[in-house]
Each structure stands twice: as C-alpha cells, then as structure tokens.
Amino acid sequence: MTALDGIVGPWAGGDENAVIVGTGELAVGEHPQVIVTPALGSCIGIALWDACRRRGGLAHIMLPSPAESRVVGRPERFASVAIPQLANEVAEGSTIRRLVAKISGGSTMFGGDGGFASIGERNTLEVKRQLALLRIPLLAEDTGGGHARTMELHLDTGLVIVRSYRYGIKEL
Amino acid sequence: MDPQRLSELQLDALGEVGNIGAGHAATALSQLSGSAVKIGVPDIRLMPVTEVPGFFGGPENLVGAVYSRLLGDLSGGLLFIAPRLDLLALADVLRSRAPGTSKSLGAEEEGMLTHAASVLQAAYAAAIARFTELSILLAPAQFAFDMLGAILEVVTAEMGMQADSAILILTRFETEVVSVDAALLFLPDPDSLDVLLGRLGIV
Numbered sequence: 205m206t207a208l209d210g211i212v213g214p215w216a217g218g219d220e221n222a223v224i225v226g227t228g229e230l231a232v233g234e235h236p237q238v239i240v241t242p243a244l245g246s247c248i249g250i251a252l253w254d255a256c257r258r259r260g261g262l263a264h265i266m267l268p269s270p271a272e273s274r275v276v277g278r279p280e281r282f283a284s285v286a287i288p289q290l291a292n293e294v295a296e297g298s299t300i301r302r303l304v305a306k307i308s309g310g311s312t313m314f315g316g317d318g319g320f321a322s323i324g325e326r327n328t329l330e331v332k333r334q335l336a337l338l339r340i341p342l343l344a345e346d347t348g349g350g351h352a353r354t355m356e357l358h359l360d361t362g363l364v365i366v367r368s369y370r371y372g373i374k375e376l
Numbered sequence: 377m378d379p380q381r382l383s384e385l386q387l388d389a390l391g392e393v394g395n396i397g398a399g400h401a402a403t404a405l406s407q408l409s410g411s412a413v414k415i416g417v418p419d420i421r422l423m424p425v426t427e428v429p430g431f432f433g434g435p436e437n438l439v440g441a442v443y444s445r446l447l448g449d450l451s452g453g454l455l456f457i458a459p460r461l462d463l464l465a466l467a468d469v470l471r472s473r474a475p476g477t478s479k480s481l482g483a484e485e486e487g488m489l490t491h492a493a494s495v496l497q498a499a500y501a502a503a504i505a506r507f508t509e510l511s512i513l514l515a516p517a518q519f520a521f522d523m524l525g526a527i528l529e530v531v532t533a534e535m536g537m538q539a540d541s542a543i544l545i546l547t548r549f550e551t552e553v554v555s556v557d558a559a560l561l562f563l564p565d566p567d568s569l570d571v572l573l574g575r576l577g578i579v
Binding site (some may be wrong): 351 | 426429434435436438443499518519520522523524525526527528529530532534
C-alpha cells in the first residue's frame with residue numbers, strides 16, 4: 205500500500221472499512237468492507253460478488269494476458285491470470301456458480317494514436333472472454349470512452365459505484 | 377538493467393542531458409512566445425512509476441498531460457505533466473497575456489500547451505540523441521486532462537511494464553512576471569535504458 209498512502213478522499217479518508225486496490229492488484233472482502241480501486245484508465249476493474257455470503261472481490265488489471273509483456277512482475281496485472289484467481293479467492297472453496305460480475309474502465313486516455321489506443325478495448329474483450337469461460341454472468345458495465353474512473357464495490361448490496369470527473373457518479 | 381540501481385554518476389549524466397535539453401527548450405519557448413522565458417536548472421529524481429502518483433498528490437489528482445512516444449533506437453515515452461493552474465499560467469506566458477487571463481482549458485489552450493510541451497519533449501529527445509548518436513523519433517504529442525493514475529497506467533501498460541522506474545525532470549519556467557512548475561517524465565523501457573547508458577559510457 206505504500207504508493208497509495210497519500211490518498212485522501214471522502215470515500216477512503218473517512219471510511220475505515222475501505223480496502224484500496226492498486227494497479228495490477230486484487231483484493232477480497234466481506235460486508236461491511238468496501239473495496240475501492242482509484243484511477244482506472246485503459247485498465248479494467250472487475251468486481252465479483254456473492255449475494256448469499258455478502259462477500260466479493262475487486263481486481264485492477266492492466267493487460268489482457270502475459271503474452272503482452274516481457275517484463276517480469278506481478279502476474280495479477282493480466283486479465284487471464286487475475287480473473288480465475290479472483291473467482292477462486294472469492295468462492296474460497298465454495299462454488300463460483302453464485303458469483304456475478306460488474307466491470308468498468310477500458311478507456312482511451314490519449315486519443316488518436318493507433319499504436320496503443322486499442323489497449324482499453326482489448327482489455328474489455330479479454331475480460332468478457334474470461335468471465336464467459338468461467339460462466340460468471342456480467343450484470344453491468346461502464347467501459348470505453350476517454351475518461352478516468354474510480355470504482356467501488358459495496359459488499360452488502362453488490363452495488364458498484366463508478367466516479368469520474370467528466371460524468372460524476374454512476375451506479376451499476 | 378534495473379533502473380532502481382542507477383548510480384549517482386549515471387543519474388548525473390542523465391541530469392546533464394536534461395539540463396542541455398532544458399536550455400534548448402527555453403530558447404524555443406522564448407521564440408514562440410516572443411518574451412524571454414528562462415528554465416531553471418532541472419531537479420532530477422528517479423522513482424518507481426507506482427510512487428509517481430503519490431508524489432503529485434494521489435492517483436485521483438487531476439493533471440494535464442502531454443504524452444509523446446519515443447520511437448527509433450530508443451523506445452519508451454516522454455510525459456509532460458502539470459496541474460491545472462500551472463497550465464493556465466503557461467498558456468498566459470505563451471500568449472504574452474497578463475497572468476490570470478486564461479480561466480479555462482479550452483481547445484485553443486489545449487492545442488497551445490500540447491505544442492509547447494512537445495517542443496520541450498523534442499528538445500530533451502534531441503539532447504539525448506546528440507549525446508548518444510542514436511536516432512530518436514517522437515510520435516505526435518497527445519493531450520489528456522484527467523486523473524494522474526489513469527494517465528500513468530496507459531503509458532506503462534503500453535510498454536507492458538509494472539514495477540519500473542520513471543526519471544522525473546522537475547522544471548520551472550520563469551518569465552519576468554510569472555513562474556510555472558511542470559514535470560517531464562522520461563519512461564525508458566529497460567532495454568533502452570541499457571543502450572542509453574552504454575552510449576553515455578557509464579554502464
């Protein structure tokens with residue numbers, strides 16, 4: 205958490221239940237915790253939630269799969285690694301059949317350059333493919349566009365709140 | 377080569393390159409704005425990319441950013457970032473208007489600032505190219521104004537990096553009436569940093 209110590213906001217600063225997920229990380233929690241990931245750009249936040257146990261998890265992925273990068277680092281930054289792992293950790297030995305998903309992010313922050321404009325879109329496609337492989341239904345999404353988003357998962361109701369400077373607060 | 381393990385000497389060499397780049401940029405900005413613009417001796421720091429948002433006030437902090445990708449013999453990116461008020465002040469300098477005239481970042485200001493930042497980036501890239509005798513090309517600069525964390529992650533995702541370092545070049549533009557703080561981030565991919573240091577003769 206060292207990089208995120210400096211964050212102060214109405215959501216994280218005031219709420220001792222907030223769990224903050226940094227870029228390329230994932231976290232699992234239970235009600236009354238709230239899991240937050242700040243500043244999604246081309247990255248995608250994936251929220252998985254189990255209504256019966258009021259338990260869920262949030263992952264912040266950067267790239268579709270390990271084939272995208274030669275640099276050794278945290279494997280949870282790839283959708284193809286993070287999503288199965290997150291599903292297992294949320295299910296915690298129980299079944300993943302009850303899990304439902306909501307996703308947000310995958311935008312294009314710098315318009316116009318074909319070389320990297322598609323990372324957000326490719327992330328979105330891979331996340332959906334991974335969810336389909338695990339047969340986890342995707343209930344809602346707020347993806348694409350050209351703006352940054354902060355995503356929070358409330359574990360009592362499975363509500364996902366997406367905040368951005370351009371569009372304000374959106375509930376999924 | 378792990379950028380975290382750069383020696384003092386290597387950082388000094390990169391700083392010297394930054395200095396020369398800043399000198400060229402000051403000349404260019406003076407020519408563009410028609411008034412004398414000085415750029416102070418840049419403060420060079422090295423930090424992991426993940427700590428950059430904390431340094432600038434958190435990942436949700438709003439900044440203006442101009443990004444140019446480096447192509448050719450060196451690959452990586454040059455990212456110019458500055459807070460909103462500093463961008464407005466810089467727009468006034470470029471326009472030779474009284475400080476405080478610009479109130480919002482419209483399309484005109486965006487275009488002007490992208491232009492000025494890309495001049496700064498080109499000056500820095502040219503200084504690196506001259507020192508190392510490498511061919512470096514800059515892709516067209518792109519502007520974004522949003523959360524710093526999201527801007528940085530696009531740049532690092534593009535290079536497929538995670539736990540890597542950024543070279544921060546903190547610069548201050550000064551005219552007779554106003555000073556503007558901005559940062560230039562040099563994000564070389566690890567192989568390119570090897571090449572660069574090899575060419576500077578200080579591996």
